Amino acid sequence: MIKKTLIDKLNHIFGVQNVYAEKEDLLVYGYDSTPGILGQPDVVVFPTSTEQVQQAVEIAREEQMPIVPRGSGTGLSGGSIAIEGGMVICLTRLNKIHEIDVENLTATCDAGVITIDLFNAAAAKGLFYPPDPGSQKISTLGGNIAENAGGLRGLKYGVTRDYVMGLRGILGDGKPFATGGKAVKDVAGYSLRDLLVGSEGTLGIITEVTLKLIPPPQDKRTILAYFTDIRIAAQAVSEIIAAKVIPATLEIMDQTTINCVEDYVGIGLPRDMAALLLIEVDGHPAVVAEEAEAVQMILRKVNAAEVHIAKNADEAEKLTAARRTALSALARLSPTTVLEDATVPRSRLADTFAEIERLKLKHQLRVGTFGHAGDGNLHPTCLADERDLEEMARVHSFFDELYDMVLSIGGTVSGEHGIGLAKKEYLQRQIGSGGVEVMKRVKDAFDPGAHMNPGKIFTNPTDTSKH
Numbered sequence: 429m430i431k432k433t434l435i436d437k438l439n440h441i442f443g444v445q446n447v448y449a450e451k452e453d454l455l456v457y458g459y460d461s462t463p464g465i466l467g468q469p470d471v472v473v474f475p476t477s478t479e480q481v482q483q484a485v486e487i488a489r490e491e492q493m494p495i496v497p498r499g500s501g502t503g504l505s506g507g508s509i510a511i512e513g514g515m516v517i518c519l520t521r522l523n524k525i526h527e528i529d530v531e532n533l534t535a536t537c538d539a540g541v542i543t544i545d546l547f548n549a550a551a552a553k554g555l556f557y558p559p560d561p562g563s564q565k566i567s568t569l570g571g572n573i574a575e576n577a578g579g580l581r582g583l584k585y586g587v588t589r590d591y592v593m594g595l596r597g598i599l600g601d602g603k604p605f606a607t608g609g610k611a612v613k614d615v616a617g618y619s620l621r622d623l624l625v626g627s628e629g630t631l632g633i634i635t636e637v638t639l640k641l642i643p644p645p646q647d648k649r650t651i652l653a654y655f656t657d658i659r660i661a662a663q664a665v666s667e668i669i670a671a672k673v674i675p676a677t678l679e680i681m682d683q684t685t686i687n688c689v690e691d692y693v694g695i696g697l698p699r700d701m702a703a704l705l706l707i708e709v710d711g712h713p714a715v716v717a718e719e720a721e722a723v724q725m726i727l728r729k730v731n732a733a734e735v736h737i738a739k740n741a742d743e744a745e746k747l748t749a750a751r752r753t754a755l756s757a758l759a760r761l762s763p764t765t766v767l768e769d770a771t772v773p774r775s776r777l778a779d780t781f782a783e784i785e786r787l788k789l790k791h792q793l794r795v796g797t798f799g800h801a802g803d804g805n806l807h808p809t810c811l812a813d814e815r816d817l818e819e820m821a822r823v824h825s826f827f828d829e830l831y832d833m834v835l836s837i838g839g840t841v842s843g844e845h846g847i848g849l850a851k852k853e854y855l856q857r858q859i860g861s862g863g864v865e866v867m868k869r870v871k872d873a874f875d876p877g878a879h880m881n882p883g884k885i886f887t888n889p890t891d892t893s894k895h
């Protein structure tokens with residue numbers, strides 16, 4: 429229970445509206461979008477300036493409270509859950525876009541800016557910020573950087589890391605840091621910026637970001653292909669890549685997901701199809717025409733059941749928007765959706781789908797799979813009920829066996845959602861104790877007092893909790 433004198437002090441510094449200490453508010457900030465994990469912060473503060481972030485860190489240290497940075501809480505691995513209590517520092521009210529610099533093609537923003545707000549601000553100046561996680565209407569840039577978020581355009585345009593040029597923030601000891609900036613080349617010493625990208629709030633709090641912008645594509649074409657067998661869809665993905673066509677978007681949905689999305693948005697997706705691919709090629713109009721033709725030839729060759737080309741930008745947007753609803757649409761079906769982030773070399777997608785099917789039958793589970801097929805990044809999602817412990821044990825076995833297969837073919841346990849609380853055991857399995865040890869030393873160098881986001885990424889040998 430937090431002391432009244434401390435609440436008074438925080439209210440005085442941040443303003444009452446920016447301090448949450450009531451039980452009901454703390455409950456709301458006790459979880460993120462990861463099922464089955466709940467924490468309880470002692471207090472949540474919403475700084476509105478970098479100086480206030482620094483003050484919050486200093487107070488948390490004086491009070492010996494763990495510090496948990498948080499954006500919008502859309503994380504899917506439990507990264508912003510205060511599992512050991514402490515102070516949640518929520519960045520959503522530090523949210524100004526300071527500059528869109530058209531001469532340097534950069535944007536400088538506070539960490540709490542919502543992803544799509546930057547996209548729109550860049551577009552208004554004729555520029556393009558490509559990273560577009562499915563959560564882009566809610567997630568923050570700070571959260572995207574801390575998780576190195578991917579998105580629907582990842583195949584051609586890369587992930588958040590590819591756009592991070594500079595970062596400013598506060599370390600766990602209250603000292604400010606600054607790394608990188610507007611210079612496009614910078615090899616002065618170790619790349620601290622690259623260590624901070626994907627650090628899941630365990631190394632420091634990012635308060636300001638400088639991001640790369642690019643010219644937008646002049647043209648694009650959106651193609652939807654349906655398949656009677658998901659393995660043929662996977663084969664089409666491999667063949668498109670092998671033909672050296674790199675679409676901006678190459679997304680897959682299985683039959684369960686198609687049906688859930690159709691129930692949700694009702695745009696006429698065929699319910700009887702085993703899978704669909706959403707393909708978007710973009711760039712110079714001549715290249716777009718050539719690539720769209722090449723893609724259609726491959727789809728014909730592999731015997732796609734049906735191929736549909738979006739008639740106009742409105743229809744294309746409707747199809748992409750429908751894909752973005754996949755997780756929410758699946759989540760309507762059952763009390764608990766356990767979504768994973770298995771990522772494999774693209775040539776092994778068909779094998780991975782076959783394994784998902786085998787394990788689904790073996791463990792008698794309802795599973796919907798969708799994902800960024802062009803990146804080899806699949807989100808098999810178990811539709812379950814966390815109150816049914818026996819079913820949850822089967823879900824656990826399903827993923828346990830799936831990750832054995834994924835790792836055996838050179839894949840990874842997380843393509844974009846991070847390790848957080850949910851994947852600590854899997855990380856150890858993937859990189860071994862030597863790899864974990866080196867990462868812990870990096871953590872120690874940034875955060876020697878272990879104030880930042882304790883309990884995340886690494887399994888503590890004395891930790892007896894399941895997470």
Ligand SMILES: Cc1cc2nc3c(=O)[nH]c(=O)nc-3n(C[C@H](O)[C@H](O)[C@H](O)COP(=O)(O)OP(=O)(O)OC[C@H]3O[C@@H](n4cnc5c(N)ncnc54)[C@H](O)[C@@H]3O)c2cc1C
Nearest residue numbers: 499500501502503507562568570571572574577578629634
């Ligand atoms: C419907 C849905 C669709 C999604 N689609 C995608 C997708 O396509 N691709 C993808 O990659 N992810 C996706 N996600 C996952 C999630 O949206 C991303 O991980 C996102 O980057 C999290 O941003 P956030 O602001 O919500 O961060 P939070 O969930 O609040 O935090 C995530 C992590 O970042 C840390 N953190 C947050 N802000 C800061 C900061 N300023 N400084 C330091 N650390 C910080 C937190 O401590 C935590 O460890 C999806 C989630 C949902 C619910």
